[in-house]
Each structure stands twice: as structure tokens, then as C-alpha cells.
Amino acid sequence: xxxxxxxxxxxxSKIDNGEYQKGGVLPSEGELQKIYQVSRTTxxxxxxxxxxxxxxxxxxxxxxxxxxxxxxxxxxxxxxxIKQTDINKEYKIFIRDIFLRKANPFFADVFDINDDELLxxxxxxxxxxxxxxxxxxxxxxxxxxxxxxxxxxxTPILEVVNSGKLDVQDLYQDFQLIEASEEEAKLLDIxxxxxLFKITNMFSDSDKQIIAIEVKIxxxxxxxxxxxxx
Amino acid sequence: MVEEYIRLLIKNGEDGQGLPSQRxIAEKLEVSRTTxxxxxxxxxxxxxxxxxSRRGIQINKKxxxxxxxxxxxxxxxxxxxxxxxxxxxxxxSVPKNLRDFFGDSLKNIAEIKRIRYRNGVPFSYxxxxxxxxxxxxxxxxNLTNKSLYRVLxxxxxxxxxxxxxxxxxxxxxxxxxxxLDVAEKTPLYIVESFxxxxxxxxxxxxxxxxxxxxxxxxFMAKDILGYQKEANDDIV
Numbered sequence: 001x002x003x004x005x006x007x008x009x010x011x012x013s014k015i016d017n018g019e020y021q022k023g024g025v026l027p028s029e030g031e032l033q034k035i036y037q038v039s040r041t042t043x044x045x046x047x048x049x050x051x052x053x054x055x056x057x058x059x060x061x062x063x064x065x066x067x068x069x070x071x072x073x074x075x076x077x078x079x080x081x082i083k084q085t086d087i088n089k090e091y092k093i094f095i096r097d098i099f100l101r102k103a104n105p106f107f108a109d110v111f112d113i114n115d116d117e118l119l120x121x122x123x124x125x126x127x128x129x130x131x132x133x134x135x136x137x138x139x140x141x142x143x144x145x146x147x148x149x150x151x152x153x154x155t156p157i158l159e160v161v162n163s164g165k166l167d168v169q170d171l172y173q174d175f176q177l178i179e180a181s182e183e184e185a186k187l188l189d190i191x192x193x194x195x196l197f198k199i200t201n202m203f204s205d206s207d208k209q210i211i212a213i214e215v216k217i218x219x220x221x222x223x224x225x226x227x228x229x230x
Numbered sequence: 231m232v233e234e235y236i237r238l239l240i241k242n243g244e245d246g247q248g249l250p251s252q253r254x255i256a257e258k259l260e261v262s263r264t265t266x267x268x269x270x271x272x273x274x275x276x277x278x279x280x281x282x283s284r285r286g287i288q289i290n291k292k293x294x295x296x297x298x299x300x301x302x303x304x305x306x307x308x309x310x311x312x313x314x315x316x317x318x319x320x321x322x323s324v325p326k327n328l329r330d331f332f333g334d335s336l337k338n339i340a341e342i343k344r345i346r347y348r349n350g351v352p353f354s355y356x357x358x359x360x361x362x363x364x365x366x367x368x369x370x371x372n373l374t375n376k377s378l379y380r381v382l383x384x385x386x387x388x389x390x391x392x393x394x395x396x397x398x399x400x401x402x403x404x405x406x407x408x409x410l411d412v413a414e415k416t417p418l419y420i421v422e423s424f425x426x427x428x429x430x431x432x433x434x435x436x437x438x439x440x441x442x443x444x445x446x447x448x449f450m451a452k453d454i455l456g457y458q459k460e461a462n463d464d465i466v
Binding site for chain 2: 078081082085104105106107109110158162167168169170171172173174175176177178179180181193195197198220221223224225226227228229
């Protein structure tokens with residue numbers, strides 16, 4: 001068997017059996033060369049094949065990722081969910097910060113967990129040519145013991161939230177018009193007090209337990225949302 | 231942390247309820263008043279609290295509307311002293327952006343303008359377009375305090391079965407702000423809905439302008455990944 005085929009099969013099996021998490025980051029092409037002791041061309045051929053198989057995606061300047069199950073298009077096609085009218089294929093995720101912190105009374109109340117249980121609090125930005133989205137995500141550690149922040153770079157939030165210990169069943173979306181605070185105005189490059197849309201997504205499982213919360217904020221005058229219903 | 235403390239007070243409180251003073255909150259949480267002030271400002275930007283000099287800080291619970299339903303806004307707010315003022319109904323030429331929806335052959339369309347009030351305060355200004363060929367004399371119907379959907383059902387035996395909505399925002403223009411009695415450039419929701427009856431028949435198109443200060447919307451999607459689970463069950 002040719003070298004690149006061996007490499008291809010090895011990577012494919014690691015992806016299929018979950019050793020490389022969906023949406024997770026893979027060693028870079030340079031690192032793969034070293035690990036497998038093969039040439040750059042061999043690595044490139046194997047990766048090209050995996051990309052063609054839709055098992056891997058290449059993100060220029062960021063790295064190689066295992067392809068997530070869901071694409072933004074899948075989500076866009078779901079009825080009953082509010083979604084941005086022109087989803088951008090070309091976007092970049094910038095992680096601003098991530099903390100593992102105590103739930104404290106407010107989130108303890110919202111998630112129905114104890115005050116001192118731990119929670120991932122992630123703050124990030126989704127930037128495309130046409131719009132900027134400020135996002136926050138709260139994930140109780142208990143439900144997401146293996147949370148890998150890199151998956152946020154390529155994986156739709158719905159899939160990230162569904163990759164924890166519990167399966168997502170329902171989504172409650174809260175939609176508000178608010179005024180930009182000083183911090184938000186700075187990040188979105190708009191005037192303080194400008195209108196923003198704030199969408200709060202609460203994901204819950206079959207026991208009606210909220211398992212994750214996502215907040216999205218963007219310039220209200222620049223974006224349009226659509227929802228289908230029947 | 232201060233913000234979360236106040237959010238919890240808001241969550242458990244009622245509309246119009248006063249919050250503890252800045253000083254009391256600062257003392258209780260052992261933080262500076264500046265910190266408390268900053269948190270309050272952020273929550274005010276979100277419309278969660280209002281600050282009036284004499285009354286102090288009050289919780290503002292925005293009216294929460296479930297838009298994922300075929301009921302009109304009037305059904306949603308039933309029993310809340312909602313009145314509908316029917317301003318005008320007339321025939322106009324079909325706007326360019328609606329030619330696809332209503333069909334190319336249509337030349338003129340009925341345009342119905344209404345304002346909804348809650349306790350005498352205007353909160354929604356809406357413009358509905360509907361085909362008078364299909365719904366004859368609809369421009370003659372008096373829609374004061376009447377749900378259009380009820381009229382469609384009872385007088386025309388038509389019930390919309392599906393549709394979609396676009397939600398965006400704008401700053402109040404002169405005409406709209408006059409109807410909604412808001413300051414110039416107040417941010418408003420624009421909810422544009424397209425509704426269809428069976429066999430893809432277009433029923434009506436409505437553009438609705440709503441105050442952001444008073445409303446928030448929610449959508450509940452159940453069993454969103456149901457189709458995936460079914461697919462996986464087959465693969466065993």
C-alpha cells in the first residue's frame with residue numbers, strides 16, 4: 001500500500017472512532033509529517049483525500065479540523081428556529097476568553113444546579129465581511145467534561161451543545177432589541193446606544209433541563225433574521 | 231458578579247417592582263458604588279430596568295410574545311386591554327417587492343393600515359397587503375378591534391397554514407414615530423410576515439413596526455434534532 005494511503009486510513013479511522021473529536025483540531029500538516037515521518041507531499045495527498053471525503057476541513061491560517069456533523073446550512077434549513085437571513089460561509093471565530101468559574105446564584109438558578117458547581121464561560125466573536133457577532137456561551141462542566149474550546153472554531157453551536165453528556169431536544173430562543181453599552185459599542189465599532197439584537201438560546205434536554213446557554217449580539221441595523229413556521 | 235446578582239433580582243421580581251438602592255447593593259456585595267452603577271447601566275441598556283429620578287430603579291418586564299404561531303398578535307395579547315384602530319383600507323398598485331409573492335399578474339392590491347394599543351398606548355403599527363380579487367370587498371370591512379385572521383376565517387373561509395417571518399430593525403421615521411408616538415430615531419422591530427394557505431396560495435403580507443422597549447420575542451423549537459435521532463436509529 002502506498003504511503004499516503006496508509007496515512008489516510010490511519011487518520012480516517014481515528015476520526016471515525018472518535019479519537020479525534022468532531023470539530024476538534026488535528027495536528028498541523030507540518031506536525032503530521034514529523035509524527036508519521038513522511039514527506040510534505042504525502043501528507044498533502046492524504047489530507048486532500050480526507051477533505052474530499054468531507055472528514056476534515058482546512059481552515060486557512062488556523063489548521064486542520066475534523067469536520068463537524070452539521071453544517072450551517074443544515075441549521076439554516078431547520079424550521080422553527082430563528083436564523084440570520086444571509087449566513088456567511090466565510091467567517092472566523094476569535095476566542096476572547098474562557099473561564100471555568102462557579103455558577104453562583106444567577107446561573108445556579110437558571111441551570112438549576114448548585115451555586116458552587118463549575119461552569120465554562122466562553123466569550124468569542126464571529127467575524128465575517130458583512131457582520132460581527134459577539135457571542136457568549138455557558139456550559140456546566142458536569143454536562144461537558146470534555147469540552148474542547150477549539151471545536152468552536154468550526155462547529156455550529158448546536159452541535160457543540162449536543163456533543164456533551166446530554167442530548168439536546170428543545171431550543172428556547174429569546175429575542176430582544178437593546179442599546180449598545182460602551183464595551184459592545186467598542187467591539188462592534190458602532191455608537192454607544194445604537195440598537196443591537198440580543199438572542200439568548202437556551203438548549204434543554206428531554207427532561208427539560210437547560211444544558212447550555214448561548215447569547216448572540218449584533219448590530220440590529222445591519223442584520224435580518226428569518227423564521228419559518230407551519 | 232454584581233450584574234448577575236441584579237439579574238437574579240430582576241428574574242424573580244415583578245414588572246414595575248423597585249430594586250434596592252445602589253448603596254444597599256454595594257454594601258451587601260461589598261463592592262464600590264461605581265461597580266454597581268456600571269452594572270445597572272448595562273442592564274438599563276438592555277431595557278431590563280428603567281431609571282426614573284423620583285421612582286428610582288424599577289424592573290421592566292418586557293411583554294414576551296411567542297411569534298411562532300399562526301395566531302395574530304391580537305390573539306397573543308388577549309385579555310390585556312388591547313384595542314385596534316383601523317386607520318385606512320385602500321387599493322394600491324402592487325409594490326415591487328411583493329410581486330413574486332402575490333404573482334406577476336396582479337396589478338392592484340388592498341392595503342390595510344392599523345395601529346394596536348395596549349391600555350391606550352400605541353405599540354404596533356401595521357400595514358397588511360391582501361389580494362382583493364381573492365378576498366372581495368376586504369377594503370370595505372371595518373377592522374376596528376377585530377382580528378383580520380378571524381375575518382378571513384369567518385367571512386372568507388380561509389386559514390393560513392404556513393409562512394415565514396423576517397425580523398429586522400430600523401430607527402423610527404417621521405411617519406411611523408407619529409403613529410407610535412415615540413421619539414425620532416427610536417429603534418423599532420420590523421416584523422414582516424408572509425402567510426400562505428394550502429397549495430402555496432398567498433394569503434397576506436404584513437409589515438409590523440413594534441417598540442423594542444416594550445417587547446421581546448421568543449420562539450420555542452421542540453425536538454430540533456429529532457430527524458437525526460431517527461436516522462441514527464436505523465444504523466445499528
